[in-house]
Amino acid sequence: MEFLGFERPKDLVGVRSIVLVMAIADCTEPAARMIAEGMEGAVPVTQDHGCIAMDVVPTLVGVARNPNVAGTLLVAMGCEGIQPEPLIEEIAKMGKPVDVVNIQKIGSTRRAISRGRDLARGMVEQAKKQRRKPFDVSRLVVGVKCGGSDTTSGLAANPAIGVMSDMLVDAGAAVVMIEPIEAIGAEKPLAARAVNEKVKQQILKWIGDEEKRWTVPGAEMDFMCRGNIEGGLTTLEEKSLGAIHKSGHRPIKGVLKNTEDYVETVPPGGGFYLQDGTHSEPAAMSYMAAAGVHIVVFATGRGGTFGHAICPIIKVTGNPDTWSRMSEDMDINASTIMEGKESIESVGKRVVEEVLAVASGRMTLGEQSGLYNFSVWRRDPRLEVLLGITQQWD
């Protein structure tokens, strides 16, 4: 299996050549947006946790280092707690262009935008010169996620994506699943897939910590709700097994951590990994992007439509009604499983073909619609302390 990707420094391969115009915090978001406006290949991003949230820095650096990104222009006000220089230093280690416009240094927002457009255009033109080359699928990192789930998700889309996960891992690629909340109740089958005792303990901590966060006395959240039961889900175990089905069945090589200091990236060599993080879609995609994921495959029964600034999102629906009403947004029809027209394996193979085509440059429907969502998730450090959750994983 091969795909056509972009060669990057540090022996990395990208599937897109994006120029990120990154407002360090949301005070410079309008400037970043205006710099990227109408400039094909440039995508504006920001984070809205404020400019002293130092713990979002690893995610910002991580997404800029993602191999789908050809270059990064930071947009700084100048007075931020998060200063641009350390970010530039970290991003530059990947050997890719990175620069900054500083509004207070330049002395005018308008001049900063004008200067920013020149810099961003230069990076876009440089990126456009590069041609795709064939690479083995073992260089690819694919994320799996589900959301807007319904009764068909655990029967059609997630199992088909699970087939894809196994096929890609068998071919040497890496597959990553984030979202520990959906694994609560599926500890046993996931722990049984750990490659060793250390990873098994990491998996149990990954799930156990998340359960603690959502079961604070007085602020508990239900892991099962009436809608689940009306849809046919009887127990939490059944709900979770349906969700994690997209992870396939291959051994789990590790849990990728994120702390206030770093986001762990997917090691070379392929295989299946879990990742600590959130369930919230665009923010989860940003976390996966920061870990080096190229493409995310997303199961959605009800038809969630969004994209991501860095990772193309391939949407798979198992709901025949969603497919017929929303085929402009859904990349893959898995409802053929519900209708008895196609096996789960056959749909899984089609997902693999789509992943390789998208990796080689085919635009997803979300990309065609210009959906480039981006948000950054931040763990509440006070809650972690109060609950006694540590980042001691070993």
Next chain:
Amino acid sequence: MKRAIMMDEKDNVATALVGLVAGERVEVVSSAQEVLEQVMVKDAIPLGHKIALANMAEGDEVIKYGETIGKASRDISVGDYVHIHNVESIRLPLTEHMLRSK
């Protein structure tokens, strides 16, 4: 004939791929869409809900996806509707609050 899917060969329940009416026969198919057996449905079963493929005694494990999804809270026989009235979670008991929450 209407169909229900058995997600793994170890399962003792199948999931209805369309709504089923009490008294009708249903084809049980594998994930490869092969017809495995026919079962007489004893109750109305909505799309996405489960039907018993084996007799289970109270306390027996209910298996879907090849894994335990809970235990029988009363005896279940082939063709019965399998849901919260006869299965309970081992991991997390159902609460009144969950039944009310959306």
